Amino acid sequence: MEPGPNKNGSRSSSYKKNKSPLYSSSLDGLISHGLLNSWRAMIRLFKIKDQRKEEAANANGRAPAKKQSAGELRLHKDISELNLPKTTTIAFPNGKDDLMNFEISIRPDEGYYLGGTFTFTFQISASYPHEPPKVKCKTKVYHPNIDLEGNVCLNILREDWKPVLNINTVIYGLNLLFTQPNDEDPLNHEAAAVLHDNPRLFETNVRRAMAGGYVGNTYFTRCI
Amino acid sequence: MTEMGRWRDIDKLLARPGNIISPGFEPSPQLREEIGGLVRVLVVGAGGLGCELLKDLALSGFKNIDVIDMDTIEVSNLNRQFLFRIHDVGKSKAEVAAKRVMERVSGVNITPHFCRIEDKDIEFYSDFNIIVLGLDSIEARSYINSVACSFLEYDPDDNPVPETIKPMVDGGTEGFKGHARVIVPGTTPCFECNIWLFPPQVKFPLCTLAETPRTAAHCIEYAHLIKWDEVHNGKTFDPDDPEHMQWVYSEALKRAELFGITGVTYSLTQGVVKNIIPAIASTNAIVSAACALEALKLVSGCSRTLSNYLTYNGLEGTHIKVTDFIRDKDCLVCGPGTLIELDSSVTLLQFMELLGKHPQLRLSKPSITHRGNNLYMQAPPVLEEMTRSNLQLPLFDLIDKVPKDTVHVSGTTEKNDKRTTCLRKLRVVFKDQVNGVTSMDTAGAN
Numbered sequence: 001m002e003p004g005p006n007k008n009g010s011r012s013s014s015y016k017k018n019k020s021p022l023y024s025s026s027l028d029g030l031i032s033h034g035l036l037n038s039w040r041a042m043i044r045l046f047k048i049k050d051q052r053k054e055e056a057a058n059a060n061g062r063a064p065a066k067k068q069s070a071g072e073l074r075l076h077k078d079i080s081e082l083n084l085p086k087t088t089t090i091a092f093p094n095g096k097d098d099l100m101n102f103e104i105s106i107r108p109d110e111g112y113y114l115g116g117t118f119t120f121t122f123q124i125s126a127s128y129p130h131e132p133p134k135v136k137c138k139t140k141v142y143h144p145n146i147d148l149e150g151n152v153c154l155n156i157l158r159e160d161w162k163p164v165l166n167i168n169t170v171i172y173g174l175n176l177l178f179t180q181p182n183d184e185d186p187l188n189h190e191a192a193a194v195l196h197d198n199p200r201l202f203e204t205n206v207r208r209a210m211a212g213g214y215v216g217n218t219y220f221t222r223c224i
Numbered sequence: 225m226t227e228m229g230r231w232r233d234i235d236k237l238l239a240r241p242g243n244i245i246s247p248g249f250e251p252s253p254q255l256r257e258e259i260g261g262l263v264r265v266l267v268v269g270a271g272g273l274g275c276e277l278l279k280d281l282a283l284s285g286f287k288n289i290d291v292i293d294m295d296t297i298e299v300s301n302l303n304r305q306f307l308f309r310i311h312d313v314g315k316s317k318a319e320v321a322a323k324r325v326m327e328r329v330s331g332v333n334i335t336p337h338f339c340r341i342e343d344k345d346i347e348f349y350s351d352f353n354i355i356v357l358g359l360d361s362i363e364a365r366s367y368i369n370s371v372a373c374s375f376l377e378y379d380p381d382d383n384p385v386p387e388t389i390k391p392m393v394d395g396g397t398e399g400f401k402g403h404a405r406v407i408v409p410g411t412t413p414c415f416e417c418n419i420w421l422f423p424p425q426v427k428f429p430l431c432t433l434a435e436t437p438r439t440a441a442h443c444i445e446y447a448h449l450i451k452w453d454e455v456h457n458g459k460t461f462d463p464d465d466p467e468h469m470q471w472v473y474s475e476a477l478k479r480a481e482l483f484g485i486t487g488v489t490y491s492l493t494q495g496v497v498k499n500i501i502p503a504i505a506s507t508n509a510i511v512s513a514a515c516a517l518e519a520l521k522l523v524s525g526c527s528r529t530l531s532n533y534l535t536y537n538g539l540e541g542t543h544i545k546v547t548d549f550i551r552d553k554d555c556l557v558c559g560p561g562t563l564i565e566l567d568s569s570v571t572l573l574q575f576m577e578l579l580g581k582h583p584q585l586r587l588s589k590p591s592i593t594h595r596g597n598n599l600y601m602q603a604p605p606v607l608e609e610m611t612r613s614n615l616q617l618p619l620f621d622l623i624d625k626v627p628k629d630t631v632h633v634s635g636t637t638e639k640n641d642k643r644t645t646c647l648r649k650l651r652v653v654f655k656d657q658v659n660g661v662t663s664m665d666t667a668g669a670n
């Protein structure tokens with residue numbers, strides 16, 4: 001993996017200069033605690049460890065459970081702070097303890113998509129927020145920035161994702177896609193071309209798709 | 225090489241005193257044998273770096289080594305993963321690597337584990353005195369780090385309890401660059417303390433992939449992210465399945481032809497999909513040597529350890545730099561958190577009120593989670609409803625009647641009249657359930 005620290009000077013405030021940086025000063029505290037001060041101490045230590053393990057096993061007969069990953073914890077914070085727009089509802093299909101997989105439904109209250117209901121699945125990886133959420137649209141939609149497989153072209157989901165962004169930001173971004181569909185970043189280029197050349201036809205096509213019907217050769221299921 | 229000749233240099237480190245030894249280091253001609261007999265090392269990863277690590281550790285006197293890797297050997301590995309031969313293709317990397325090193329270094333015992341790191345329970349990891357990482361992904365490092373840090377306990381003064389410390393040595397390479405770092409949880413930064421060291425993966429806009437591909441990587445990502453779903457109805461792409469990779473490669477090739485783009489190869493496809501930069505054998509060798517030496521230093525005290533992050537760059541000349549990173553004192557993974565003592569009869573609601581009054585926390589609107597169980601969520605309403613009934617139950621019962629454990633809480637704090645959101649780690653101790661813990665300070669919990 002990329003060794004980063006010398007790449008970005010602005011990060012230098014996060015680490016301290018040391019007179020002889022090759023050798024540990026921070027470990028000295030540990031050494032004085034007797035962990036690594038001598039081989040004999042190490043031997044003692046290993047014996048204690050074995051003892052403790054036996055004690056632990058006898059005490060409750062089970063191994064300690066794994067901690068939550070940092071990503072899961074950050075997600076817990078994001079979800080507990082959610083402030084959903086009134087167009088949006090959220091559901092946790094796997095119950096209250098699986099926040100890593102959830103669905104949101106957007107019911108736009110203005111624009112071309114007024115009255116439709118569009119469901120998105122969110123998959124959050126353990127390395128969230130280092131990695132953005134994976135978002136797919138479950139509802140087949142006639143939209144320039146969402147393809148027929150449900151891939152979504154939203155900058156903050158890919159090239160512009162930053163760890164300071166959160167689930168709320170993404171939900172607002174998705175809402176924006178319905179009020180301001182954008183013909184410049186097409187994923188469904190036929191829909192984008194129609195939006196660009198003939199907005200009235202685009203509107204008709206969106207209505208037809210949402211009511212359940214064909215636009216060109218593609219069948220859309222009703223989502224109103 | 226004769227048996228004596230093999231150990232000549234290692235014994236010079238272990239049997240003689242020196243100027244930069246750890247305090248209290250007692251050199252001895254028997255030290256190497258003692259280390260070999262007592263220390264158990266886990267090597268995570270048996271790829272390019274892992275092969276080097278196994279060889280280097282075995283030649284440094286470690287005799288009880290385990291290695292874990294879920295991958296099988298591919299033809300493209302053979303140029304640098306020097307323990308593997310053409311007839312090994314398709315076999316487990318861990319198994320073949322273990323066998324080869326044992327054939328060459330007498331007296332070493334290497335136990336292979338051909339599985340995912342997540343497949344092993346936490347007890348498996350607790351058996352090792354030191355963990356050495358030769359991995360190529362952030363996810364895997366983050367996972368091992370959280371496991372190693374989960375053994376760490378703090379005393380009432382927030383000092384790490386020595387016998388709960390599980391040291392790690394982490395190596396990594398990417399082309400001509402590499403790093404070696406020493407992680408002593410509770411003392412030096414853990415992987416999560418400065419995860420920002422790892423730049424996020426470059427992600428191309430989907431619409432570029434769909435509409436205006438310009439590079440070979442664009443064509444590969446198109447096949448991987450868009451075309452795959454179009455063709456494979458609901459089947460998830462598995463980057464470790466060679467057939468899936470081959471499919472993506474051939475689709476990327478077609479797309480590249482369509483747009484007149486050159487440069488799509490199978491190994492580039494693997495690289496783009498798995499976000500891997502081609503490995504260089506010499507970088508692996510250098511980084512592994514640094515890691516093996518740190519492992520030896522950690523267990524023997526024959527020298528002070530690296531403090532704490534070494535970067536190597538062999539792109540133009542050779543640059544080596546050591547940076548002493550500092551810990552994130554609020555790190556959720558390795559930090560001590562805030563100690564809170566309470567009675568086992570305290571309900572979740574009473575506990576939440578306590579957090580608001582706690583002088584170091586002053587935490588309002590708390591949402592509480594314990595080992596993946598969400599005990600209470602302030603939002604969204606659907607989760608608040610599902611967790612509301614917990615409010616009247618004793619916290620002790622909600623966390624499976626464990627006398628001391630860690631819970632995490634999200635909420636808002638007020639500092640200098642400013643409200644900010646925060647996420648905190650709490651060490652909860654039920655006084656009436658812990659025997660012999662009388663020296664605990666009361667931390668203002670009641």
Ligand SMILES: [Zn+2]
Pocket residue numbers: 413414415416417418552555556557558559
């Ligand atoms: Zn940390």
